[in-house]
Amino acid sequence: MGKTKNRREELKRAWQSFKQRGSADGEVRQEVFESWERCRQLNQTDFHNDKKRWPPADDEKVQKILNQNEILISTASLLLSRIAEMVSDSQYVISLHDRHCYMIDRYFAGNSLVFPQGSFQIGEKWDEAHFGTNAPHLCMKYDKPFLLDGAEHYYEIFHHLSCVAVPIHSEEGEIIGCVSMIGGYSENTSHTLGLVSAVAYLIETQLKLTKTVQTAAASFDTVAEGWGVLNADYTVRRVSPYTGHMLNVKKEELRNLNFAGMFAYEDFKKRLEDGEASFSYPEYDLDIDGRKVRCNVTVAPVKIMNRFVGVVLILREIKDVIRLANKVMGNRSYYCFSDIITEDKEIMAQIKTMKSIAATDCSVLIEGESGVGKELFAHSIHSTSRRLSGPFIVVNCASIPQNLVESELFGYEKGAFTGASSNGSPGKFELADGGTIFLDEIGELPLEIQAKLLRVLDNHRVRRIGAKTEHPLDIRVIAATNRHLWDEVEKKNFRGDLYFRINVVKFNIPxxxxxxxxxxxxxxxxxxxxxxxxxxxxxxxxxxxxxxxxxxxxxxxxxxxxxxxxxxxxxxxxxxxxxxxxxxxxxxxxxxxxxxxxxxxxxxxxxxxxxxxxxxxxxxxxxxEKPAHCNANYAQTKMQFECESILAAIRMNNGNVTAAGMSLGMSKSTIYRKIKKYGIRLN
CATH class of the missing domain: 1.10.8.60 (Helicase, Ruva Protein; domain 3)
Known part of the structure; x- marks a missing residue:
């Protein structure tokens, strides 16, 4: 007690000396002395109960400050109220300040009347201009915990108090505010400093956790995938809004979804009960009240301390998975009509017609001999259509083994036949959903496949081998052949009904x-x-x-x-x-x-x-004959080729260097530079 009293008296003498002469008699911390100097420069004088120092806060401005610090306030409020309860038998003010030192929250422990009247109001700015030397201001100025005792305060009205303040940092390390605790001058200030430091640390930790949760929630709600978090009993803990869009379920019904019931027992609960790690289904028909929704599914069990506490489900629409697969496999169009090199009037007239029908979804048949570029025209039609952003799937019907044609075109379910993939596989028609399928050499298809193809083209639905259900398709069909397809119809090698189905518009490439x-x-x-x-x-x-x-x-x-x-x-x-x-x-x-x-x-x-x-x-x-004016060192090299090309171009243009350069794609200055480089004589 004696030590505390001596220190209190020493600080009082130093403060009085500074007020009278501008210098301090006794030991005063450098940060405190510099603060006193700043307060003096602000023309502040000592006062007693001068309420003008604390003018009423503007309500609108205060509300704006509180709104800006809503997360900090909500995060800290529970901790601050608990601290106030813990020290309720003492006289303390526990306050929260923002990064500009505005008081944005505070709790009184004990009798608030012992503190200066009119102070400690929400919205007060605890800077040196208003409150003189104070701990909240100094802790944020120097970015460290600060304990201010008695006469270290610039204003005498606070000399009977001790104030502890500790800065609060964001996850990036920036100061976003501070927490402060003000009470009577005593020997227990070191304990108070430890308590406030712990509170500040807890607030920082909670803020990081809050930010993580909010970021996860924002991602959870905005990502274009279905997400569901289930409890250990498979009830819904959280589900993303997009899941409702995928499954065609109303938002208010999402939390009541029976996710576990969408799977067969052996496909879900049994695998989780057997302790299996994360697993996935490339394609799964989820059962939603009798409706089947095909999705790509990932199931991830959640364990804490080796105890099963829940499940995370990730659902992706099959069309998104197929879109990604098409992107990886390069299933897109590479050419457009500007890539077709021709001056032939017949082809140019056909291109004009192709451009006009490209905007429609009608089927197109392209006939022509091998090598005339039928695929180039098919690419161009797709590139000019509204389906440009969709896939362009090329199928060479002549190159598929006869026993694999059906599975290649229409796909198959798992276990559909010996050697089938355990996950099943989509066919070319499913891959083309939303885009165009180009059936090259369609005349080579077996008759039994032609019948199944006709059904797909008629109702725009496809059934995989071994499947019980059909899937709708949004596709355009372009077919090509090097045969005269009508002749094949007359020879009974090609179905007439299929011919008329694909021959809505026909082009013959000469x-x-x-x-x-x-x-x-x-x-x-x-x-x-x-x-x-x-x-x-x-x-x-x-x-x-x-x-x-x-x-x-x-x-x-x-x-x-x-x-x-x-x-x-x-x-x-x-x-x-x-x-x-x-x-x-x-x-x-x-x-x-x-x-x-x-x-x-x-x-x-x-x-x-x-x-x-x-x-x-x-x-x-x-x-x-070899050009006579080229340096022999360039023989059989790229430079000789360039030298000879220039010579030949000059000769073909009757000595006109500029015209020769244009024929080689060179500017006038470039060809003259190369003439000089190779020592070519122009006379």
Whole structure:
């Protein structure tokens, strides 16, 4: 007691000295002395019961402050009230302040009349301008617990009190307020500091937990999946609103759902009772009052101290699972009508019609020889339709083994046949739900499958092998064949009713031999693509090459032309692609046609013209001349190809460098820079 009295008297002398001379006689903490200095600079003088220091708080402003700190207040209120009860036989004010030092809550223990009249009101700002040196302000200023005794307070009216304040931090470590405890000056202040520190810690912990729960609840309520938390007796503890949307159950009925009853006993309770860890069902028909809802289900038991306390259920709609699977497998369209290279009037007219019907859901049949690009047109129709964001499933009917066609198209249930997956599998039609299914080479389907396909197309519902129920489909069907399908109908190889079902709109893509104007156009396009792929190795076709590809009939259509251009590009040894670089069957067939033509006209043996030398193969000038002005160090390299490409372009453009650069995709400055680099002489 004597020690406390001496300390009290020492602080009193120091305070009086500061008030009189601005300096303190005795030991005063640096933080306290600096606070006194700030208070003096604010022109504050001592006062006794000066109620002007605590003007009435503005109700509207106070309410705004309380609203801003609602979570902090609700979190701390129970703890503060309990502390007030614990010290009810003493005289204390337990208060809560926000980060700006406004008092936002407080509890009195004992007789509140012993405290200064008019103070300790909700909404008061405990800064130095209003309350002088005080613990709530200092603890947040220095971010540490603060104990202020007696005369350490700047105002004498508080000298008989001790004040303890401890800051409260957010999860990120920011100060969001403080908790304070003010009572009579005594020797037990160290105990008070420990108690307040514990309360502040508990408030911080509870705030973190509250934030975690609120974040989880927000996620729980907004995620586009069904979530359910069940108690140990399988009653509902919490369920997400989206679950009701998935299961077509009203929001007010969700908590009464019998989740366990949606599963067969052996599929749910027995597995949980056997202590099985988390398990899932890729597809499960949940039984909801006799209704079947197919979902992807994950079941996770919850255990605390190795004791089963509940279950977490995660439900996903099958269409979302299929959408994700399609994304992973790349089941989407890759081409649009702008990717179709043509100047043929017939094809351009068909494209115009395709664009107009793309907006509808009518079935489309595309006929044409192999290699004309039927799939490209199917991709483009889907890319122009309202189903663009949906899947585009390609099925090559000719490549599926006959015994697997039905399961591939329509799917199967688990255990439907020997070798079937234990989880079952969706078919191509289910994968295409919400999008387009492209049945390529549909004419190759067995007749028994054609009958089942017709049923699916008629009612837009599919039944898996081994299933008891059908599932609705929202799909568009595009079919293609390299046969004349009506001829197959007449031969009894294709069902007539299915033909008319898929033949709502039919397009016939003409073969390449009937659109000669597209041959050079496509060849240049393929050459440009290869050049970009090979890091801009520029090559050009000779006139002899161009003449030969125009004379060939291209029985393999666009696909054969593309492969021939690629072969010629890689076979050529210079930057000029010769006719001799074409596949042998192309060269032989053209020479044969020319020979037959010459014999019919009475001419002798035909020579294949060489555009570079102006002679024929087999002559003394058979080998193509090499550019004379390129540095030999670039031979058989990318740089030589580039050098030769520039030379050839300049020659083909009669010495016009700018035009040569444009034909190579180079700017004027770029081609001149490369001419200088390779030492090419222009004269």
């Amino acid at each position: 073969p390449l031999r009937e659109r000669r104007g597209d041959v050079l156009l496509l060849a240049d396009y393929f050459l440009s693509n290869i050049s970009r792929k090979e890091e801009n190795i520029y090559k050009q076709f000779t006139e002899g090459f161009r003449q030969m590809i125009q004379e060939y009939s291209w029985p393999g259509n666009v696909r054969e032309l593309q492969n021939a251009v690629a072969r010629a590009f890689y076979a050529s040894r210079t930057s000029l692609i010769e006719a001799e670089d074409l596949p042998q069957e192309v060269v032989s067939r053209v020479l044969e046609i020319r020979g037959n033509g010459d014999k019919a006209s009475g001419q002798g043996e035909t020579k294949l013209p060489c555009a570079k030398s102006g002679t024929a193969y087999g002559s003394e000038n058979e080998k193509a």
